[in-house]
Amino acid sequence: MSLPKEVMRVENLQETNLYYARYGSGTPMVLLHGYPLDHSVWEPVVPLLSAQYDLIAPDLRGFGRTRAIEDSCTVYEMASDIVHLLDRLELGSVYIAGHSMGGYISLALIDHWPERVSGLALVASKVMSDDLVTRKNRYAVIEQIKNSGVEIVARSMPARLTQDTALRIKIASLIRDQSSQGLICAQTAMAERPDFSKMFSSIRIPVVVIAGSEDSIVPVAAVEKMAGLNSRARLSVVKEAGHMPMMEDPETTAAGLIALTEKDPSK
Numbered sequence: 001m002s003l004p005k006e007v008m009r010v011e012n013l014q015e016t017n018l019y020y021a022r023y024g025s026g027t028p029m030v031l032l033h034g035y036p037l038d039h040s041v042w043e044p045v046v047p048l049l050s051a052q053y054d055l056i057a058p059d060l061r062g063f064g065r066t067r068a069i070e071d072s073c074t075v076y077e078m079a080s081d082i083v084h085l086l087d088r089l090e091l092g093s094v095y096i097a098g099h100s101m102g103g104y105i106s107l108a109l110i111d112h113w114p115e116r117v118s119g120l121a122l123v124a125s126k127v128m129s130d131d132l133v134t135r136k137n138r139y140a141v142i143e144q145i146k147n148s149g150v151e152i153v154a155r156s157m158p159a160r161l162t163q164d165t166a167l168r169i170k171i172a173s174l175i176r177d178q179s180s181q182g183l184i185c186a187q188t189a190m191a192e193r194p195d196f197s198k199m200f201s202s203i204r205i206p207v208v209v210i211a212g213s214e215d216s217i218v219p220v221a222a223v224e225k226m227a228g229l230n231s232r233a234r235l236s237v238v239k240e241a242g243h244m245p246m247m248e249d250p251e252t253t254a255a256g257l258i259a260l261t262e263k264d265p266s267k
């Protein structure tokens, strides 16, 4: 296990304190975690990337050691936290890998601050907004969390994320470390996020799309269709992985992230 080079506290980022871990050195790459987790989900790929990359893995607003500000927030507010972090670190344009919800935040970041992103990896994520049923379900989940806390999510969600039983136990414990306020904030942000399909189809930076072949949350067929929207997008399907490819198959996932910063031989 690689130890973070720095685990720092960045103060006063739009009234939040954003924590992040930083590992390795080289080309800057920001790793944005998904819901309802924190930066540590990226740890399995760190040893495979840290010789080549300056890896910056924040705890997003409301997760890990970064506190939520209020019960609602938007993907743009979460993206602006990252822009402030980049400013603090004096980093102009960076590669960004976003896992699931982290992907939605990466897309919001490109939408408002395109000059800050050199390339995008979407890991088990999608560019489409929620359909009505999914959005309604998010508000039902918010009510459940208000009534029963994060435990209800820690019990129900791991089985949807991976078939790997040992990993399910680890993920359940990670979810129990999160706050109700953070989960509610993120569910609101995801429910209200816009559709990024049009924006995604027009971006002209390198794009890699990584999908788990067994993902039940973001099915591979939908990811294949989505990758077809952008002529620069390269698709990597991680066999036998579910929604957590960076933990289930770090080698294949890391290879996909490395491909993001390498020239595409077919282009």
Ligand code: MLT
Residues within 6 Å of the ligand: 033, 034, 035, 036, 099, 100, 101, 102, 190, 217, 243
């Ligand atoms: C995630 O893994 O970040 C979430 O499952 C994404 C979502 O709920 O859309």
